Amino acid sequence: MITRMKLLFALLIVSLTLSSSLRPTFAxxxxxxxxxxxxxxxxxxxxxxxxxxxxxxxxxxxxxxxxxxxxxxxxxxxxxxxxxxxxxxxxxxxxxxxxxxxxxxxxxxxxxxxxxxxxxxxxxxxxxxxxxxxxxxxxxxxxxxxxxxxxxxxxxxxxxxxxxxxxxxxxxxxxxxxxxxxxxxxxxxxxxxxxxxxxxxxxxxxxxxxxxxxxxxxxxxxxxxxxxxxxxxxxxxxxxxxxxxxxxxxxxxxxxxxxxxxxxxxxxxxxxxxxxxxxxxxxxxxxxxxxxxxxxxxxxxxxxxxxxxxxxxxxxxxxxxxxxxxxxxxxxxxxxxxxxxxTGVHGRIFSSEGGRPLRGSITIKGINHTVKAGRTFADYHRLLAPGGRYEVMANVAGYKSRNTCIWLEEAAMTLDFVLDPEVTLNKGGSLPRSDCECDCGNTSKLEFVDFIWGSHLGVFVILIAVVGFLYLLLLRRRNINLSKHRHP
Incomplete structure (x- = not known):
């Protein structure tokens, strides 16, 4: 009986191994x-x-x-x-x-x-x-x-x-x-x-x-x-x-x-x-x-x-x-x-920074298939069955995705996307950087200064106040100890 159980268990393991080796289609x-x-x-x-x-x-x-x-x-x-x-x-x-x-x-x-x-x-x-x-x-x-x-x-x-x-x-x-x-x-x-x-x-x-x-x-x-x-x-x-x-x-x-x-x-x-x-x-x-x-x-x-x-x-x-x-x-x-x-929906993908073309991709909510934009003009041509409501999303690495809902009739629709960079730009329209782009040390210093004097300034002031208060307490205690030594 034990031998049969072992045999059945071995067959089960083999069958599970074989089934797991098959590539899933649902991806x-x-x-x-x-x-x-x-x-x-x-x-x-x-x-x-x-x-x-x-x-x-x-x-x-x-x-x-x-x-x-x-x-x-x-x-x-x-x-x-x-x-x-x-x-x-x-x-x-x-x-x-x-x-x-x-x-x-x-x-x-x-x-x-x-x-x-x-x-x-x-x-x-x-x-x-x-x-x-x-x-x-x-x-x-x-x-x-x-x-x-x-x-x-x-x-x-x-x-x-x-x-x-x-x-x-x-x-x-x-x-x-x-x-x-x-x-x-x-x-x-x-x-x-x-x-x-x-x-x-x-x-x-x-x-x-x-x-x-x-x-x-x-x-x-x-x-x-x-x-x-x-x-x-x-x-x-x-x-x-x-x-x-x-x-x-x-x-x-x-x-x-x-x-x-x-x-x-x-x-x-x-x-x-x-x-x-x-x-x-x-x-x-x-x-x-x-x-x-x-x-x-x-x-x-x-x-x-x-x-x-x-x-x-x-x-x-x-x-x-x-x-x-x-x-x-x-x-x-x-x-x-x-x-x-x-038919279908057609357009191009641009950057809000200067309007340059962005080679990204287009996805449709509920449809597990991505259409890529062209290399030079960032143009996309998304074939879709007419007579339906679609949510169209444009995606580009380093940029905020943008989506919009359309109702596609029998005729084709033109839909361009303008995407914003994920990082915040300064007033000059470019990323904060030092005069020498290759000086990673200066860049790090600037990032540290931004960290201190940005949204964390309040926390930094509190920390200074606490450290100052502790310093005064230590100084007062030192003066008291000195007075005791002088007047036995």
Missing amino acids: RGGQHAPLPSGFEYSSYVGSARHLFEENRSYISDEVAQGYMTNSDLEKAVKAFGQRCSNISRIYSIGKSVNGVPLWVIEISDKPGEEEAEPAFKYIGNVHGDEPVGRELLLFLANWICDNYLEDPLARTIVENVHLHILPSMNPDGFSLRRRGNANNVDLNRDFPDQFFLINEDADARQPETTAIMSWLREIHFTASASLHGGALVANYPWDGTLDKRRTYFRCPDDETFRFMASTYSRSHYNMSLSKEFKGGITNGAYWYPIYGGMQDWNYIHGGCFELTLEISDNKWPSANELPTLWEYNKMSMLNLVASLVK
Whole structure:
């Protein structure tokens, strides 16, 4: 009996140790939750994300005909850069395993310059056997170039957003006509994961993944979307769960993501009419949990609100269907980018001392997610679902935080913050200091003098009076003792 008790106790200790080693999700704001209104389990339960599994069927030359090769794509990108040089620039964020450049088109009225504007990125061809996105992104770039002088929506994007387009993240997989890259790695499972310790070794990551991660460290993207194929739905975080169970697992900005996904779905020709996905949108973990995905990593580590867009039921449709797919997705792609400036709360953070920009952060009461302001202009772009009351707070180290309540309607709101330093300034508007800033001794003396002659002056006077009184008592006692010695 004692042996059994010891065994049970040992098993209990082991189980507690294993459970404590798991990383908690609630620090990220993830939580199991009842389904939002409008969400229902439907006939696709159990079908999961079978569309994402390795496609072993051979893509024939006949099916692939009409799609741009990697060489064709590079020529098209560079040709676009020459044709629309006044509103674009072409650059590369790295190379694939086989050395193919990962070309990016930036579209803006001031390409390459940092402005107090939000940045958006589109990424296509994450999976090699899903090439529709790479084609549609060239359609998008060329349409904006042809229409921005006349079309209000295109002009809004060019003048108020920095749009970055990466047509192909996985050119090697496209050439091989398979899902993974040249190393047969699924790039949408290669990012560090919030739930499990996978992909933590930077040296083991694929060069395409590393390029995306470096890209986000260089450019402060507000939002983004990656284009996939095999279904018709706008997918949003979280994409996984701690227990790997299929369930609705919401992130802190669940309402905002639902709004973004619905913006795409409602603008689409038929996505919102889906019989599989209510309203044409889905929470990733509710559809099918994945780990190491790019979507969750963007939100957690880049502060970038990313959607995963499934834009074609057929992964590799015939090329003659591409113009139709473009027309179906055109308004969705445009409206999603434009939503960065048409909705949410935007502004800058300044110091009350001289009005200089302060690179701080913005938090929303009740939402466990922080949005950082830009490096140069201290501009922030906080995406929020419209039609709600929000308490917005600006935070900068060394300054007093400031918050204000807003009611966000359908249109965007501008809200600037002016913060006061935490320390008290003297009449000259600067901190008290000696003539020689490097003389720490003088600074200490000044601090001591301020301490004595400041708010502690009353206490100091009392102490002097007490010491003086004690001194007089000692002096009187000494005189009495001397008198006794002189007169025995």
